[in-house]
Amino acid sequence: MELLVASATGVMTAVGIYLLLRARTFPVILGLTFLTYAVNLFLFAMGRLTINQPPVISAQASGYADPLPQALVLTAIVISFGMTALIVVLALRGFLESGSDAVDLSDADEGDMEAVRTDGDKARLPS
Amino acid sequence: MNNWIVLPTVLPAMTAALLILALPHHLKHQRVVSVGSTLLTLALAIGLLVLAGDGQPRAYFLGNWPAPFGIVLVLDRLSAIMLLLTAALALMVAVYACAGWDKRGRHFHALLQFQILGVNGAFLTGDLFNLFVFFEVMLIASYGLMLHGGGAPRLKAGFHYVAINLIASTLFLFGVGLIYAITGTLNMADLAGKVAAVSAGDQALLKTGAMLLFAVFATKAALVPLHWWLPSAYAATSAPAAAMFMIMTKVGAYAIIRVYGLIFGAEAGPLGAIAAPIVIPAALVTLIVGAVGVLASRNLRDLVCFSVVASMGNLLIAVGLFDGPGTTAALSYLVHSTLTGAALFLLVDVIAQRRGPQLDRLEPAPAIGNETLLGAMFFLAAIAMVGMPPLSGFIGKLLILDATRGAPHASLIWTTILGASLLMMIGYARAGSMIFWNNTEPVPSSGGAALGRAPDRLTGITLVPILVIAVLLAATAALSLGAGPFTGAFAATSEQLLDKAGYVRAVLAPAAGTGTGGN
Incomplete structure (x- = not known):
């Protein structure tokens, strides 16, 4: 089981890093x-791999599974789930507004960026 | 008394919930509640600073679970100073946003309150995993603030920012997981004792975890080579958000001071001072990159972004010493660079609004309204940022130079700091003369009025932003005027940081009356 968990963590990390380095938003999100x-699997394994053990104290138990990593993983899952949802929406809005799902900023974007910084400010000043 | 410690996190959380649930469509009420709540947070921070002034670290045990089993918030001089700085900055940003930026999108004030919650929590927590959670709260709010106002380029730069921070968060979890696997605890005070006792076979793994965490904090603190996200993100976002983000890079620096001073400090046996050999060289390169960036910038916003990178370089040189004078200098510079950077971001926004189609690009444009006043403010802010006398940047830099005097390669450090100051001075002088002196004739628009020329009289809505910037600049001047007492307070803080036993005692073995918690 150690081999299985360790190689699964390693393979998923490698796949994640490879996909992160792609130039389009969708593979980056998958990465x-x-x-x-x-990291969730990794955190889970940090409490040591145990089978058929209760996580909290019971009179009959011969040993315990560490409950803390399970709580940490739960928190990490919630946060990463929310963040994935956010970045999907962000990528989608970026695609719809600019018509491209490339990750890098083009020169045109740099030009637009200068405009967007103060966009709408002129309306505030009396002309 | 210790129950007050939890309030800097509870108050912004409640305010943000109120703003979203009860007042989602009432901008005027939102402004009143947001500014009022930030004022309360400021008062709270002042109260906690007074409380921490007796030099005794205090712990608040959430749910009254004893450490290291429950989560613990710790108030000492360092966290109290950081809380006060956050609240003061947030108040300025909230008032500035009321002058118009909060109309560009929804929920600016709620996001700002969530940001205050995350930053305050990160400064108070005494638990590594809780630090991760507060980092996430801070970052999630910053994603919203960063995108405030929308627009395709901001969305694209926002994607970079979110992706980089998600990667950093994942690394944070890997690091925390490794540390927990080896030591069986995530309480910082508990870790401080256990790291030294780790068996020889586990040291390599623990070191890996510690260095992964360092990579995360270095990303937050924009340390080279992990700084590239900063200029594009800060340049793309709105001015008040960029000003508020000035505290976020400082959270990274704070985490380095806390974790690598307390847990992996010099006493931690074979794992002692593991970050020290990396911080100073990386900080020197950061300083150079920032200074060259200032020189190469083609618009004012980029100029400020790169001077923020350079200031993080200066700050981390002092942090990297991990001794008393170094930490004193770092704190002094930290407060200064937060206020000055925020003032500059807001000032650039005000200038760009008045320049018409040229915005903040460094090219000739018609003279702007209130040129003398804005020019004088830019001059003062530039002096402070570059570190010339008489403003606070000079004091901070002087302390850093003094603290590094005995360090190895002191001559190299001095040359870099002074050379970078010169480059930045040239960059700012060039930018200032281009913006304020190299004026073209006003272009008459169809209506006959000069295009992009703002009224000279400052009334009502145009006055608020200028007042905010003036207050920030006055604060840096006050830091310089009161350099004696302020430096004394920072020295007391660094002394308290070096007394790790006091911190550990406050958390793990609270005496009756000083460590009571509640729920």
Whole structure:
């Protein structure tokens, strides 16, 4: 089981990093998802791998599974789930507004960026 | 008394919930509640600073679970100073946003309150995993603030920012997981004792975890080579958000001071001072990159972004010493660079609004309204940022130079700091003369009035932003005027940081009356 968990974590991390380095938003998001899966599994294994053990104290138990990593993983899952939803919406809005799902900023974007910084400010000043 | 410690996190959380649930469509009420609540947070921070002034670290046990089993918030001088700085900055940002930026999108004030919650929590927590959670709260709010106002380029730069921070968060979890696997605890005070006792076979793994965490904090603190996200993100976002983000880079620096001073400090046996060999070289390169960036910038916003990178370089050189004078200098510079950076971001926004189609690009444009006043403010802010006398940047830099005097390669450090100051001075002088002196004739628009020329009289809505910037600049001047007492307070803080036993005692073995918690 150690081999299985360790190689699964390793493979998912490798896949995640590879996908993160792609130039389009969709693979990048998939890469982030893989990376969070990998870290969840990793955190889970940090409490040591135990089978058929209760997590909290019971009179009959011969040993215990560490409950803390399970709580940590739960928190990490909630946060990464929310963040994935956010970045999907962000990528979608970026695609719809700019017509491209490339990750890098083009020169045109740099030009637009200067405009967007103060966009709408002129309306505030009396002309 | 210790129950007050939890309030800097509870108050912004409640305010943000109120703003979203009860007042989602009432901008005027939102402004009143947001500014009022931030004022309360400021008063609270002042109260906590007074409380921490007796030099005794205090712990608040959430749910009254004893450490290291429950989560613990710790108030000492360092966290009290950071809380006060956050509240003061947030108040300025909230007031500035009321002058118009909060109309560009919804929920600016709620996001700002969530940001205050995350930052305050990160400064108070005494638990590594809780630090991760507060980092996430802070970052989630910052994603919203960063995108405030919308627009395709901001969305694209926002995607970078979110992706980088998600990667950093994942690394944070890997690091925390490794540390927990080896030591069986995530309480910082508990870790401080256990790291030294780790068996030889586990040291490599623990070191890996510690260095992964360092990579995360270095990303937050914009340390080279993990700084590239900062200029594009801060340049793309709105001015009040960029000003508020000035505290976020400082959270990274704070985490380095806390974790690598307390847990992996010099006493931690074979794992002692593991970050020290990396911080100073990386900080020197950061300083150079920032200074060259200032020189190469083609618009004012980029100029400020790169001077923020350079200031993080200066700050981390002092942090990297991990000794008393170094930490004193770092704190002094930290407060200064937060206020000055925020003033500059807001000032650039005000200038760009008045320049018409040229915005903040460094090219000739018609003279702007209130040129003398804005020019004088830019001059003062530039002096403070570059670190010339008489403003606070000079004091901070002087303390850093003094603290590094005995360090190895002191001559290299001095040359870099002074050379970078020169480059930045040239960059700012060039930018200032281009913006304020290289004026073209006003272009008459169809209506006959000069295009982009704002009225000279400052009334009502145009006055608020200028007043905010003036207050920030006055604060840096006050830091300089009161350099003696302020430096004394920072020195007391660094002394308290070096007394790790006091911190550990306050958390793990609270005496009756000083460590009571509640729920």
